[in-house]
Amino acid sequence: MINRTKTTFFFLLMGALLVFANGNSQEHPSLILTKAGVEKIRAELGNIPIFDATLEKVKAEVDAEIALGIDTPIPKDYSGGYTHERHKRNFLILQKAGVLYQILNDEKYAQYVKDMLFRYEGLYKDLPVHPQTRSYARGKLFWQCLNDSNWLVYVSQAYDCVYDYLSKKERKQLEKNLFRPFADYISVENPQFYNRVHNHSTWGNAAVGMIGLVMGDEELIHRALYGIEDDGLPVGAKDNDGGFIKVEGQKAGFLANIDEPFSPDGYYTEGPYYQRYAMYPFLVFAEALHNVRPELKIFEHKDGVLLKSVNALLNLSDADGEFFPLNDAQKGMSYHSRELVTAVDIAYHYGNHNPQLLSIAEEQGQVLLDDSGLAVALGIREGKSEAFQKKSINLGDGADGKQGGVAVLRYGNEDMTLVFKYAAQGLSHGHYDKLSYSLYEKGTEILQDYGLARFVNIEQKGGGNYLKENTTWAKQTIAHNTLVQNETSHFEGKYEVGSQHHSELYFFDASNPDVQVVGAKEQNAYPGTVMHRTLALIKADGFERPFVLDILKVTSNSANQYDLPFYFLGQVMQANFEYTVPESLEPLGSDNGYQHLWSEGQGWPKAESTQLSWLENGRFYTLTTATGKDDELHLVRIGAKDPEFNLRRDAGFILRRKDTRNTTFVSVVESHGSYSPVSEFSVNANSSVGKLETLVDTGEYTAIAIENASNGEKLLFMMSNSDSKMDREHHLKIDERGYTWKGPFQLVKTTNY
Amino acid sequence: MINRTKTTFFFLLMGALLVFANGNSQEHPSLILTKAGVEKIRAELGNIPIFDATLEKVKAEVDAEIALGIDTPIPKDYSGGYTHERHKRNFLILQKAGVLYQILNDEKYAQYVKDMLFRYEGLYKDLPVHPQTRSYARGKLFWQCLNDSNWLVYVSQAYDCVYDYLSKKERKQLEKNLFRPFADYISVENPQFYNRVHNHSTWGNAAVGMIGLVMGDEELIHRALYGIEDDGLPVGAKDNDGGFIKVEGQKAGFLANIDEPFSPDGYYTEGPYYQRYAMYPFLVFAEALHNVRPELKIFEHKDGVLLKSVNALLNLSDADGEFFPLNDAQKGMSYHSRELVTAVDIAYHYGNHNPQLLSIAEEQGQVLLDDSGLAVALGIREGKSEAFQKKSINLGDGADGKQGGVAVLRYGNEDMTLVFKYAAQGLSHGHYDKLSYSLYEKGTEILQDYGLARFVNIEQKGGGNYLKENTTWAKQTIAHNTLVQNETSHFEGKYEVGSQHHSELYFFDASNPDVQVVGAKEQNAYPGTVMHRTLALIKADGFERPFVLDILKVTSNSANQYDLPFYFLGQVMQANFEYTVPESLEPLGSDNGYQHLWSEGQGWPKAESTQLSWLENGRFYTLTTATGKDDELHLVRIGAKDPEFNLRRDAGFILRRKDTRNTTFVSVVESHGSYSPVSEFSVNANSSVGKLETLVDTGEYTAIAIENASNGEKLLFMMSNSDSKMDREHHLKIDERGYTWKGPFQLVKTTNY
Missing domain, CATH: 1.50.10.100 (Chondroitin AC/alginate lyase)
Structure with missing residues (x-):
């Protein structure tokens, strides 16, 4: 021992001389730990609870491995x-x-x-x-x-x-x-x-x-x-x-x-699941560069995008901290993962000590055993922690931030969260799902994004790698809550084509928490067809909880079949339309993902407003969608042509409109009431939407009336389809009554229009 | 006010005289509250936390209703x-x-x-x-x-x-x-x-x-x-x-x-869900009788069965306190329900102040606002509460306790719980499921009992009443983890016939926590056929967690088709057999519940031990079952002929043996490993069972060898099929080696037999 120490000392001396000689070497450690940092850590040990607890856990883990050999x-x-x-x-x-x-x-x-x-x-x-x-x-x-x-x-x-x-x-x-x-x-x-x-x-x-x-x-x-x-x-x-x-x-x-791949807002083009995965090398190498090559100013690179991206990533999670599964993404991955411990600690230490990050670290229950982890532990010890406030945000995609994006509309404390994707392709992990959205109530998925078809690291499932259903199902357009034309995916599912295009933001306005709206247009997914989707998260009197108004305006130079799916989760409670169920189940189609859908039922609208309600996790949900008499309604179940049982048997509802050029899909998705199997009380099990009417739908304007089923009051949502400037004034006459407003949209309550 | 008080006093006086006169009347209140009890409550108010909290909540609730009108x-x-x-x-x-x-x-x-x-x-x-x-x-x-x-x-x-x-x-x-x-x-x-x-x-x-x-x-x-x-x-x-x-x-x-309906053990023949429902009137009326007609000694009636039944009921719940859904039962109902607050408080107050009941009351977070709730609140305040110890129990069914029963085998702290039903019909809410079982790991169902087909109190679903699928599916034998002969239900699904019979306990032995065994025989479900099922919950070296050994010996005087279903929950991971999946789904049969099963795949054994593994709630599970080359393997999905979407789309695996008189089904159900979508670590994803062999199977003895896949060691389970006496000595020769043991079964480890 003494001999080695001597020898070590000799080499240390030699090392120091070498540093001096060529300026290339440095002291060790220097990547995530520094000599000064180690000294500070040793001095604080026993007095930094979250750090001490992590250390104890890690020590037990490593000791067990050492014992194992x-x-x-x-x-x-x-x-x-x-x-x-x-x-x-x-x-x-x-x-x-x-x-x-x-x-x-x-x-x-x-x-x-x-x-x-x-x-x-x-x-x-x-x-x-x-x-x-x-x-x-x-x-x-x-x-x-x-x-x-x-x-x-x-x-x-x-x-x-x-x-x-x-x-x-x-x-x-x-x-x-x-x-x-x-x-x-x-x-x-x-x-x-x-x-x-x-x-x-x-x-x-x-x-x-x-x-x-x-x-x-x-x-x-x-x-x-x-x-x-x-x-x-x-x-x-x-x-x-x-x-x-x-x-x-x-x-x-x-x-x-x-x-x-990072936009100036810190959005990573592959989506949050891969951003999480990539965050570790990005940040840990950046930390090392910061320590060893401070002259590179890596954390200031591209206007500080690395640290911004941590904030973007945290905002791309539901109330349980699970990331929205945009593109290829395994559900359940969350900010409790080890990569996010790294991200949060480094962002805190090398950023501006945002106290909201400390509450995430507390939730994670562990810190990095390094200089940044020490900083977080000290911050928590000093009581600086504040609740992380997730907000409605709009994140541009692309290196310049102008290749579409992802918008998140949030009501209250994540009581209702809408995730709208109008981004670029997202490299090889991208899905063909322009203008798709998913919906959450707290941590519960209401309308789901399927995510990937893979069981990461589970060897029995194709060696833990991507399964072929990822290509044949998960990436296809029909697997998402967005429009499919003629049963083909966007860009015909061609990566080369999809990679050249992105959707365009029409506008994003979350300034009024009770009426938050985002809209975008897509012109390239189906050449000759323009899709313009507007999503409004609305909280209004007479509706128990916030609801989504979903307006999808389609304009085409040819007649097409349009399919608009809604992948709801839970047990069907009631439908106000007539449908038949088949004696034997056939796939809904033969290709582009349709081969994976069993047709469980086919129906026809009985009313102008078609409704389907379901029960999930103790709450009732209702989809109301405006329908015409020629529309088809399909109840589907994922799982056809799935010989290895790689897919979940989840349900979907598809509104099909055939032989149509221009049309507008108008829907409301609503959460209401509750049911407890313990009290067996069923509360407010019925939708509050009486009727959905399209009052105006021109190239210039669309106006939708939502009738409240209880009191007959109407909400009138009006929007300009061609001018999204916030200061532009609009005038619209509906049934002899004139409306004037400023900006791209307006919501008014009316009993008479 | 003063006038009324005087008047009241007058009537009180008159009332007292009347009591004196005819002995029929009494002071008020006297049902669940007594004058003395009210005084005690008033004296303790503000100093009995759980009671105070309940009072505050109830007051807020009632005040809100009063305000509403x-x-x-x-x-x-x-x-x-x-x-x-x-x-x-x-x-x-x-x-x-x-x-x-x-x-x-x-x-x-x-x-x-x-x-x-x-x-x-x-x-x-x-x-x-x-x-x-x-x-x-x-x-x-x-x-x-x-x-x-x-x-x-x-x-x-x-x-x-x-x-x-x-x-x-x-x-x-x-x-x-x-x-x-x-x-x-x-x-x-x-x-x-x-x-x-x-x-x-x-x-x-x-x-x-x-x-x-x-x-x-x-x-x-x-x-x-x-x-x-x-x-x-x-x-x-x-x-x-x-x-x-x-x-x-x-x-x-x-x-x-x-x-x-109560057996001497306190089992209620309709099952725990209805026992829970009936407990309220049973106990609240008993409490009233105890107060007003003490001479009836109602709580001592039938050897104190009413209070015993509370203990039985609490033991018929999983680790989350949810009742096992035997017979017609809505899943999710638990000891957090208001009826169980009544049951636990009354059982504590009028029983022997069992301190374990206090911990259940603490979990419930509320007490009755009456004399018994006061007693519980005082017990908790005095720190008397002890954890409720659920045990392996065997509860006889029937008024005399001799009409079969329900056995629960538990390992550890509900790490693995097996519920075996060999009871009587259970009145009109009974299911045709002789010798069926379900399996739990903590609060997670591994092999499920479907429960009822009903959405209690949800008007949209058939007025909240029993749905027709309750009769056509939920009650049928094929809906349960037990044997179906010739695609007909037990007793041909006839209530009149089923009501006359019950299974017979063979033996129950939970004395060794590492090898707990229960067995029962059923002779009447299919006249001419005897089913003898033995279920052992075993914890052995070389197996990560306890597993179930399931031996179902069938003897018949005719050749039959036998179907043995396993309703697993979760995503299929792997199968070691070949199977085909159909292009379109057809129901597995046309009647007796089979019409509700889609045939998702049909396979044939490739090995003597057929294996199917799945992933649920972060754990892997494997079913290993001994198979012959003529066996058919069916992968099924609930939901056919279900036009109202009343059924859950859950999966099942059915082992089918055709044209057979006598046969023995031998299976192991095992929990192993773990998977986390956050760490993405997959641990011990493979079964530890290498092979299952039936070494002996005669009228007198059955011997099964379970080979450990990792080390080749074998566990040898031997049992007598005809003599279940605990003190009887048995001798059995297997491959020239003699074994001697006492009692109906023996488990030995062997490397050579």
Whole structure:
């Protein structure tokens, strides 16, 4: 022990001299922990409850792993399989053990990291490419380079923590046989993985950059920030998710991966699920750059978008903190995930110490065991925490923020939340769902976005990877609450076409909490057809809770069949239309997702306002939609052509309008009443909407009357279809009565019009 | 005010003299509150937290109703409709207002009760029978006498509370025009409702008895306790649930309704859902009898069965306190219901002050505002509360406890709970499900009992009443986890036949928590066929969590088709058998419930042990079942022939064995691993069962080997099929190796047999 200490001291001295000599190296640790930070942490230990609790938990976890012994099996499995899960666990534990060594100053953790690193050194030297062949960029430890990059992002932190504990010779051996070849393999040997604008590449860039920072390897750092200069990739190649590997004029590297997919508002074009996934490498590498390359001012890059994006992401969650499943997204993922612990702590520490982030950290119940986690723990200890206020927001999409976007309308304390997607394609994880929306009441989905068709990391389900139903169902337009023309998906489901277009915001106005409105237009999903959807979240007297008014105006130069689905969740209570149910179930169609829908019933409107009500989670819901006598009504169930039982058997209602050029779909979705199976009381089980009438519908104006079923009062919603300026005055005559208002819309109560 | 007080005093004096004179009258209140009790409550108020909190809530509720004003509409609706719900609310509020008057001594509550009583007096005098015609016993305020009885049970308590507040003349008017005719209408004018052994009649008896006690009307009290002597009903008549109104030698009245449906263990033959419903009139009338007719010793009747039944009922709930949905039962009903607040408080006060009941009361968060609620509040205040320990129990069914029963096997702290039903028919709410079982992990259903097909009190769903799918699906055998022979239900689904039979306990042994076993035989469900089912809840090394071994031995004098369904909940993960899925869905059969099952897939075993695994609520589950090459495997989905969408679209797996006389179904149901959509970690996703083998299966013995997939070790379960004596020694030779054990079964670990 004494001998080693001496030797260490000698190398430390040598290291210091080297720093002095070439200016490239630095003290260790320096990625997420700093020497000064470690000292502060040690001084506060025992007096920072949330930090102490996290430390205790992490220590117990790592101690248990140390007791279990090290296993670095020969790579063999897809995700969910033993070798995959073992190596994944190893890198997570390595990172934690490194941190424990720094904080607790207990050599056993350094020894454990060292032992495992050398096991990997021995394994990696002659390791062939992973035997599983499904990936467009196979890794070595894992079936895809992506997971190898995950490994390096975490392990470089562990290496940073034990850097000074290792001898120079040991470091050299590790760097020569493990880290440098590892970094090269996931970058120059796999440019199709590394040199893109994609969350995969972000992981790769961060991995290469972080190990580069620890090693003081300028070549790797440069490669991380700016990508590979000449990657030799052909333009137009695709990965196995169908995403482009290279497009004309493509940039690469970490900075490009900040510039391109993040909009100035901090919206990440792939959607919140992947933003969450990408946040970790974005922020942890940024933190390391901030510490080691402060001159880069990485947190100020693109007007501080990295920290803004944390706020955007938190706002893209429901009342339970679960992210809205836009595009490919596994439901249930939430801001309780480890990536968001990182995001919230870093955003707090390197941002402006927003006290609202502290309440999220409290909900998470843990902090990072590093400088930023300490800052959060201190903030909480000092009682600075404030409730996080989610707001109605409109987030632009695209590098310039002008490629459509995502709007969230919220009433009250997330009593009703509407998520409207009028964004760009969202790279390879995008869905063909222009102008779709989903609806939440607190944490309960009322109208659902299906999310992805995949069971992430569950090996039994296609190796934990994307299932083919993700393409044939989840991405298709009919899987979403938006318009389908002639049973084909938007852009014919062609990624190349979809990637060139985005919807256009018409206007967003959440200034009046009782009448919040967003609208957007889509002209490219079906050439020759323009869709203009307006969604209003309205709280009005005579309606128990807020409701959604949904106006979808379709204008086309050809006659088409239009399908407008509503994927409600829960048990059907009542329908005011006649329908038949078949003796045997047939799929609703043969392609574009229709093959996955069983036709459970077909109906015809009996009234001008068709109603369907259902019960979910103790509340009643009613959809009221204006219908004509030629409309068809379809009750559907997901699950046809699903031989592996990969899809949920959820219900849907589809309004079908055939042989039509121009038409406007007008609907109200309403929450009302309650039912408890304990008290068995049923309260306000009936809709408050008596009738929905389209009073005016021209190219210029649309006016809708919503009649209250109880008192006959009418709400009149009027809007301009062609001028969304907030200061423009409009005049409209309805049944001999004139209305005047300013701005794109107006809601008035009337008993007479 | 002074005048009235004087008058009141005069009448009080007169009342006291009357008591003295005829011994029939008594002081008021005396049903659930006593004069002494009220004094004690008043003295403790403000110092009994749970009581104070309840009082505050009830006061707020009643004050709001008083502010709203009284409405006693002309009866018109079924349950869920306005007039029904209004009158229901009225009686609940009247009872509360009466109690508030006593406790708070605030006349406004007495005035409110008085005003509403006279509104009812005015309404009832000339009220015709309720216009809705569906009931076999139509009420006047409600569509059935049952609800009218509910009304009287509650309102008699309100009347008791304000009795002394009213003048004698006022009382006379109420009794003559409202209470006495009301009591007569639900009894002598509706003997088909009143004179049965049925929860309906229990309500009727209690209603008549309680108003009789308040009025001091001996005739009513006698009628309540012993029924109507000559009811003139024909033997064999049925109600609209298909239940018998009168059978040969039928007894009637409250005492008969205790004697007959309760077993000596306190199991109520209709099952826990209806026991919960009936508990209120049972206990509240018993409490009243205890106070006014102590000489009856009602709480000691039948060896104290009423209080025992509360314990039985609490043990018939899952970890969330929800009752097992045996027979007709709405899921979600729990010991948080108002009826169970009554049951727990009364059982505590009039039983032996079991401190475990206090923790249930704490969970309920409220107490009765009466003498028993005071006792509970004081017990909690004094810190006497102990956790309620649910145990493995075996409850006999039938008046003598010998008509089969229900067994509950529990492992740990409800980590795994198995509910085995080998009971009698359970009156008109019984299902045809001999030897069926359901399985729970904490509060999560793993193998479900479907429960009823009804949305209680939701008017949109068939007036809130039983739906026709209750008969065509929920009651049928195929809707349960038990054997169906030749696609017909037990007893051919005939109530008359089913009512004559019950299964027979073979043995129950929960003495070893790691190997708990229950078995029963059924000889009558299919004449000529004997079913013998043994269920073992086993916790063994090498298995992460406890599992169920399910042995169903079938012996028949004819060749039959046997179907054994398992209604699992969750998403299919993996199957080790080949199957095809159809292009269009057809029902699995045409009758006896089969018409409600879509055939989603049909398969054939590929191995001797067929496996199906699924994911539910973050845990993996696997069913392993021993199969032969001629077996058929069916994947089904509930919901065919369901035009009103009354059924849940839940999944099932059916093992079908055709053209077979004698056979034994051997299965293991196992919980293992976990999955979190937040961490995306998948842990132990694979079954630990490698193989299931039937080593011996004779008339005398069955021996099953369960091979552990990880280590190849085998568990050997041996049982005697013909001798269940606990002290009998058995000898069995398997593959040249001899085994000796005592009692009906033995579990050994072996690597070699």
